[in-house]
Amino acid sequence: MSVEIANESGVDVDEATLLRLVDHALGELHVSAEAELAIVLVDEGAMEALHVQWMDEPGPTDVLSFPMDELRPGTEDQPTPPGLLGDIVLCPQVAETQAQTAKHSTLDELVMLTTHGLLHLLGFDHASPDEEREMFGLQRDIIAGFAHAERRRP
Secondary structure, three states: OEEEEEEOOOOOOOHHHHHHHHHHHHHHOOEOOOOEEEEEEOOHHHHHHHHHHHHOOOOOOOEEEEEOOOOOOOOOOOOEOOOEEEEEEEOHHHHHHHHHHHOOOHHHHHHHHHHHHHHHHOOOOOOOHHHHHHHHHHHHHHHHHHHHHHHHOO
């Protein structure tokens, strides 16, 4: 798995945890170990500019996903072929505000947002109630599995 993280946000982020999360999630989704992914952390101004440009919505948002090769989850017998998953753009400042509201850590919020962004890269969406149930259920399962794996780390 080739994952690049570029932190342009000015906020210290536990990048190692995000890398472990992505590795865990892509393993669960049977995505090729040769797939490529970029995670970019930006400040509120940069995120607002992207949000306006790509979603035509004002203000900064928490996460944006930019899929490249339209890869989809594989199976144990037939993993997703190698390719470019795309980019996940995160805004730690927005994540911090949301984490305070949700009464958990900023890292927990970034784990959730990274998982959410990754699922979007793999074709999941939440436009309809059925899609939302599927995506958010899978998101919860991945995060729970990752939390379990993290507790077992030496």
